[in-house]
Amino acid sequence: GRDISDRKQVEIALRDSEQQFRTLTATIPQLIWTATPDGSVDYLSQQWADYVGLPPEQLYGWQWQNVVHPEDLANTLPDWKHSLETGEPVEIKHRFRFHTGEWRWQLVRGTPIKDEAGQVTKWVGTCTDIQSEIDAQALIQAKNDRLKLLSEMTNELLLNENSQSFLNTLFQKLSAHLNLEIYVNYLLQEDKQRLRLVAHSGISAEVASAAKTLELGQAVCGYVVQNQTAAVIEKALESTGFLAAALQPLGIRAYASYPLMVNNQAIGTLGFGTRTRDRFLPEELELMQTVSDQVSTALQRSQLVKALQQRAEELAQANRLKDEFLAVLSHELRSPLNPILGWTKLLRNGKLDATRTAHALETIERNTQLQVQLIDDLLDISRILRGKLALTITTVDLQFVISAALETVRLAAEAKSQQIETIISPIAGTVNGDAGRLQQVIWNLLSNAIKFTPAGGYITIQLSSEGATARIQVKDSGKGIKPDFLPYIFEHFRQEDGAPTRQFGGLGLGLAIAKQITEMHGGTIKAESQGEGMGATFVVELPLSQNTQNSVRTGNLALNTPPSALDAPLAGLHILLVDDEPDTRDFQAFVLEQGGAKVTAVASGFEALQALDQFTPDVLISDIGMAGMDGYALIQQIRSRLLHQDKLLPAIALTAYAREMDQQQAIAAGFQQHLTKPIDPDAFISAIVTLRQGEWRQIGSRKT
Template structure:
């Protein structure tokens, strides 16, 4: 012991030196009491500051660093402590200062066994109740003051001396200050390790903490209280309290026993983990075992089974109670019911998950909508559907198949995420709708197809599953646009997807609906673009046509006017006169032909071209046309080879128009075949059709122009250097005339310089001709004498006036007439009365004529297969007639009509039916 002025000794009193105090501090830190202090169960050896309501403790190492400490606190917004450090200087009026500090002292009143250390600018001193701290240090009061002064004083130590180091260690509801030796040359000696951590107490566990502090001993040799002494407090707590000793359970409070049904006796026989949920047992047991080994506070959330067999969530906490040897000899714990809190957490987590899922779904839909809005053409829309569909639903691969113009087929137009060999195999391939594939089935059924696993996919589509190895799941969404199917999107997954709930299904439906809307917009855009392009081309073709028409009209006029002028001036020699008259006649005929073509095109465009049908010998028509073109062919050196079947039966047609068709084809062949070439003319026929063909070895047709060969005003060569004249109207007129006769015409060519082939197929049935829109058959008289005596006729039309007119006229011709105002009524009357001929309108409410004919042919196989049906309709375009025949009608008659013509058609159909019956019998 020695006097140490540096430690604040006064009057020559002896205090322990600084080194002695440091030695005692180190010795105490190794004692059991220090271990208990570090566990937070009793007051620490070097002074404890109880911090409540956000009040912090500041320890300044050097007097001259007070400002730095204040700045540190200010930066961390610890304003109260900063004001506390600055609030008072040391004064002579101690009593007055003590009275002023009483409110602060009461606010910082320590718990039993704890001591408060206040920090001032120049020194720190132990509070009036700090005797326990001095006793633990084993030094006189003045030495304790000197020690606390050394924490915040200004000692000046030489090299090799020790300086104080302070560390703030959180211990539940307090901060522990520990002093340790540190070399002077440590760069952190001026302001070392100022650490802070504030932990707020949980309100519902305040009483438990108070009990813990109450049972903690304040002296080194004190004995922890027994379980019996804790019962009054434990029974009053709203928790499940237990005490666990070295040999097992020592105490359960009443609430614990009532909930678990577990007593001390049963607790020693059955492990406590048996009451814990199986999913939580391992974690709870492992955490408690670790706490027993380390002496740490035990805290674990687990589900505990009650006497009713149900589990509830509890927060389990336990604190070690130390014996005289400093080792935990029992544990004081409590279970706090947090089941409602957990349920709220689960509900909140579920809501958050739903909200997050909805947010992501909205983001996906927004991104998809943005992509679709940017897409304009069908191709861009399909690309966006496949790309965004893969992203939205997390698919590995995507494919889109579109319905094509050819009925009954899907064409694969987009594949994404596929290997190159699969793309080469499938892209552009057409799939029949009747083929058993996921894409075709989804389109036929108009419903999504979803396979969650590969086993179900292989069970339904084994062949398809073998082609797509590695696919674990499949989703197919049919796409509708404008109320009709347009295609399907297929998504394939290498791993099972995670969407299965109703929200995901609604997202799929929304995705398909948005895709259909975008597809419809794309169709409109493509249609508008095509129409604009077509209009521009038509306008350009019109300009070219006007130029060619001027040329074609002026050329023959030049020859005619020129020779007329020559003949008027003087009479030429006889041979010159004959040549002049021949030139004038030839050019006049050419000009007349041009005018006729122009008039025919005008009639076609106006829909007023008529045909006068009668029995025609096709062989005679072919011979007449050949006689017309043969002189021109011989003059050019072109050989015409004929192969005409003399046994071809007659057909109903307009002989003049049919000859015009053949003449136009032969004239074109002669025009475009060079000298020495050949023209092959064939005529074939059977019971149902007549086929005539004209093939040449001439110039041929470019493949790019072949689709436009029958359009008016279109020519492959429109330049000023073209070798052949004409307006480009002949083939357009030919196609229209063939359409009026109910036939078809097609052109083929291997390429330029390889010739061309034109084939015309005309139906032989006497009733198979059609009338163009607006054409009238009134005044045509082949059927005026037709008799329908003994014929039973059913007329179906939703217009009463039409029904009355037809019934009256057909009855006057001797027929038995039945009438029906709807398709359903007509089917019933066919089944009941079996008429000889049915006349049915196409456009009717509810069920139209197409639905009627389909039901007739399928639902009534006996009556439907033998009963002739006439389509009587105002839908009179050529494509309408073709559609009617494809659906199963025997013939097509357009409105307005001549009743006598309808009578002739009915008579022929009825006669054919009688003949068919006689052949069958």
Template sequence: MNQQTDPYHDHSSPEQAQLMLIEQNRLLKLVASGQPLETCLTEVCHSIAQLNPGTHACFLIADAQRVSFLQVIAPNLPAAFRQRLEGALINEFCIGSFGDAMYRGQPVSCPEIANDDRWSSEWRSLCVAHNILACHSEPLIGLNHLPFGLLMLCFEQARIRTDWEFQLAQFSTQIASIVFERDRTDLVCQDREKQYRTLFESIDEGFCICELLLNQNGEPQDYRLLEVNSAFEKLTGLEQATGKTARELVPNLEDFWLETYAQVVQTGKSIRFEQESIALGHWFDVNAFRIGEPQRHQFALLFTNVTERKQAEKLSRQATEIETFRVSLVDALRPLAHPVEVQATASRMLGEYLNVTRVVYFEVQGADYVVERDYVNGADALAGRYAIESFGEKVLKAYRAGQTTSASDVTADPNLSPEQHSAYAAIQIKAHIGIPLIKNGEFVAGLAVHNATPRVWLPQEIALAEEVAERTWAAVERASAEAALRNAHKQLESALAAGAVYTWRWNIPAYRVIIDAKFARLLDIDAAVATTEGLPIETFINWMHPDDRVLGFAALQQAITTGEAYTSEYRVQLATGEKRWFTARGQVEYDATGNPIALLGALADMTVAKRLEESRRRAEEDRDRFFQLSQDMLAIVHMDGYFLQTNPAWETTLGYTLPELTAQPYIEFVHPDDRAATVAAADLIAQGIPLHEFENRYRARNGSYRWISWSVAPFIEQKLMYCVARDMTDRKSAEVEREQLLQQTQVAKEAAETANRIKDEFLAVLSHELRSPLNPILGWTRMLQTGRLNAPQTQQALATIERNATLQAQLIEDLLDISRILRGKLVLNVVSVDLASIIRAALETIRLAAEAKNIQIQTMFEGTRWRVSGDVARLQQVVWNLLSNAVKFTPEQGRVEIRLSEVGHHAQIEVSDTGKGISAEFLPYVFERFRQEDGSTTRQFGGLGLGLAIVQQIVELHGGTVNVSSPGEHQGATFTVTLPLEQIESPSLPNSSELFAIAHASLVGIHVLIVDDEPDARDFQAFVLEQRGAIVTVVDSAIAALQQLNQVMPDVLLSDIGMPNMDGYTLMQLIRSRPPEQGGMIPAIALTAYVGELNQRKAIEAGFQKHFAKPVAPDLLIQAIADLVNISNSSA
């Protein structure tokens, strides 16, 4: 064929492409709806037939090994053809288009099947028989890039496929691949779900999936179990857990679990750990890990119950610890030679091992039991002698029967009597173990373990205590026997050294005693008879001192009766009358039938030893007497860390008895801060180095600490320390008080020096600030008096005089304000104040000064509520002071900023500048009176250092605060004032029209009488009032004023206070005593240099309506006069 003229090679038209797109959308929706594979591929075949009539599509799906075609989907082909393809081996087509497309994974076309030698004759015949003359095969490729089947487009004409048909093949294979991967994924998911379920339910470990629950703040508060396996319930004991929260299942679950799982969810890091849950009563080995996206807050737990292993480990560890303890106990007791040391060491080691409050080893002595030393841990010592009946009938019966008693809570122990319950409560014991020691059928000793809190005793703990009791008994007996043996050896050695050892033999059947010749000579009897025939036993007995005969003979009889070794000590009275001490020892001899026949023994003369012992006893009594009477604290201390003996001065000083002091190591009494130094000092003493004037603190019985000074002499061989201690607490307290007094004196001295320096600086500044304005005032005044100044010079002179006079007036007003503040007399006239108006008024006042220095002033008003309750004049004084300081300390072309804003329930005024700034050193003193950062004579800026102190006081009187901040010098400063916003209605300030009226008040036609003894003041006041149209009459005394009132009745009286002969107060009182027609009701103003609340009150009480301090602003005086006239007219 000529491909160029073949119509089947036409490219697809836009209409075909649009139809293909429609079919593609329809088929994809079908796939997405979950329809089976065969249904979806059948629809694809129908779409191909519809889009390209005459073309029949066939899908062949291979098996997993790609050996044969497992499934054939060809709805538009004959059934016989479909049946022949199903199950056909793929290699049968390897030479044809099917096989090549399947194995090579690439499209293959066959334009003429009948003549294509690649096909077997059988398949060619089959295709031709079903009118399939040409075909195109397209492989179906999976995500693993391997073909899983193919698409065959069958044509009824022998031809090659067109581009449109190629696009149809591509379109169809894409849809088929999507369907196949969908189903394969579902199968995999189902298989994995099945595997997961099998694993989930078959593993022995517990497994659960949980969701972390957060509160509204995003904080973990619980977790919910979404899914659990069957082992979960078995390992935890929690039933029907799915869907429930941990707190629902275990309300008292420990916080550890939630905190740990929250960490896993938040960090994404898995955690493997072992932890015990007391609430569940189990140990768990847990592997926790986050699952899914972080925002899902899900995690999984794989765990197993390891309680049995933990218990086994605990038992093994306890067994090892007990065995180690046994070895340590044996090693510790082996070298001890003193029974009390054995008891103390064993009690201490057992108490420390069991971590109990007290361990007591006691010995039964007759009707009592004796505690030499006990181990205590935060409890009182019980060393002493007690009646054995105090155990109570039931406990004592058990002890005598050799039965160990124990109680985990003594308050519930029925074996204890009420007296015992009270006794245990008194020593704060709640649990105990009691172990009796029975030897030869007798209750001889015991060991008790006490604890201050209830405690369940473990069987191994009770067994260990019983073992320690037995070992302690054995060690005590060994130590006692060794001590007795050492004493016997010492006595024998002494006797042999003195040559005072004698032998004797008592022939029991003959009742005669044979003694050696040396003993016979000592007794002054015939040695020949005594050494051969012997002497009657009565003679031997009579040699004994009368007081010793009964016990001496009884010892002989006991030895014969029991067969035990004979031991006795008695005195012998010689013929000379001398009495000598002897120690007798012997052993009974028996015949073959067991009858006693003789008692052989030896006598040792112990007289010298007895005398030495007596001397030693007396010396000890003398020492004890000295010990008891000494005011110093004397002690003998063993180098193992325990007191052995102390004198009463210890109890007097610290309050402890000797048993209490010896019951625990002395280091327990030492202040914790002094223990290291005390241990170091003890190490030096143990090396044989004496200690002098070592000081530390000891705890007294009342819990306080007292300073002790020590002098210690070591005795290395005896391992003893002899100590002399003195209470130095009073001396230490005196030293501390003296040091504190010295520091206070130094602080007071420095404060006084600082105050003097500040005072001197202030006086110097005050002198300078008061005198400096006088120079231009006086100078220009004299120039004016000469009359030689022209008009501009005159204006300059007057302006200079006014400026400096105003400066002096301001200085005086600042001093008066400080005086009022110091005396608590600063009074506020509270009205409703608009802070914005206050700021604008202050800005007008300082604007000229700012313009003179080319300083830019920026204002910012934020918010709408700026009204506060306060004194208008004082608040304006605050703002003016801060602004004038800002302008004053800001260089030319600088910037000043004032901001008014609302901050909560407060109005806030911030004044910032780019000026000189404030150093960090001076910043804390900014608001102190009379303090200036530069007080030297070369300072650049004037002033008394009072302005900011006044500002602070005024602001605080208004219930506000003022603060300052500055980055440092030359970096500007910011002052911040906060004032509480007005909450209720208050009298309001005059509005702008009223303010204008005040500034332009007229006094035309008002008659004013001025009374002042100072001509300059009087003339100035008259001049000011006449300028506003007033009719003025002036007089120079109070008397003249009264005379004037008799002639003319003025509208207003303006009077000075301080005048000769009669002051203004008296004048006003006389006027008010007059009837109205004689001036008794005339409005009056006091104008005086006497300022302060006291003077103002006196003026009002005298009868004046107003009081002004000189100098007074003319506008203020004019308005006051106008107000009084208006009030007077209204009253009339």
């Protein structure tokens, strides 16, 4: 009887203990479970069953796997089996399927109960819902990621000179944070009336092509720029608003567009869209707004940097053009002075016969007039730049002005066997203007045509009218104008060819002066050319008045003729003289011959090399600025040819390029001396004698 009583007491104690256990499991938030030593679950608290929405018997054994997320089982099962084998406590994080169907994170802990021998007799564990903690961590992580993204983006936008190129990369990073599939970037075109699609992602090429431009107010982006305000469209597929209408064909469910503001003006927009949800979270909208603000700042900085770079380039270009112009100016001023100075010295010595005297005077006069024209152009351009160019206004008959200009260039055209065709149509009215200045415009255009048209070419000047406008057209069959230079044809100090090898002389001021004078008369001037070798056409249009009086200024200009002669101790020397200017070459040859030298005079570097095949001169004298092959290239080729000769060929550079750097460049190229034009004949011969006597020193340029 006592054994039965003891057993009953044990059963009562077990029932009490079990009741206490169930009461405990019912009152704590954790889900309680127990398992046999082999891992088979044999008990689940009611909370456990309620949590997953299934009766416990459907979860016993190993059936609990059915409510664990399939992606998490790959880690859960190995960890659980490892603890079963080792008897070590287990701790696992995985997702359970909640009774609502959603997946929620659980922290699973299990502890073994062991007997005195250390063998596992039972497993007891808990499952704790940690979804709130996971969500909080995700929010913190998302915030940190957003801050990191903004930091990276700010650095990239500040460091990247082309912020536009960074936008696609930026969107890829942003879409990873916000689950976005669509991005568009529009910028205002120069006309400020339309937007141009400059970057996009998530839309087809066909859609992008159809939406490559938008009018202000058109679609979401056009609306945003026009109103300079952000637009957020949610539940777009259900909306009846006009902004949503543009999104619906693309299947976009939520869309946000932000204006890119620079100097308080919208210059474009960034748009973000998704096809997977109907709305954005507030923090997502805040991030998109911040990104747009940062891009706006970067675009503003980019515009400022570009403006500064452009200004720096313009200043550098202006300095280059100034240096080039000064070099050309020096050349153009010195070249005519050389025969003037030389022939004047010879005339003063009284050693010229009547024929040579007449030739000398003609050469001096022609080159003096060239100098006068150069100086006049310089004075005109100076007046223009200072706004001091004045006009004497009268009523002008353009037929008389054209006739006067033709008279001044006729000899120059005849010297090149060029034909000038004149087509004059009767025009109703005259021009109110300065006759002399208008003649200067036409003279400049005709002189330009003569200069750039080869011998035997043709030039046409035509006068016509249309309505209240007079039209003067000068057309030639010359070398034409390269397309890349055409926009700069009327700029001051700008020449298509400013190199030492340039074929045509002049300062390049004539067209700039012509443009300024034309515009001062309320007219326009333009240049047309199909390209190099295709000739050029210049058109001047001037407003007509109905007056019948006229006033015309005439002028004249002479061109080409040749020269020759002087005296000094150059007997026995054979000198090779290279210069592409006939007057200069003739004068220099005469000086050398008068000094007793035998002279072979050639007009180009190519002819000089051919002459070297026939003989080796005692001295080489060469110009620098020559067409085809300049003096630098010539001396380098000569030095290369004569590299193995025992004796170095003495060489003098005689040039109108007079800068210190020109002097250094000549010596570096292989000349022993650098002399500048104009040069005194005695100094010229003295330099040769000094060179021949072996005094290898540079003779300083004589300044006049």
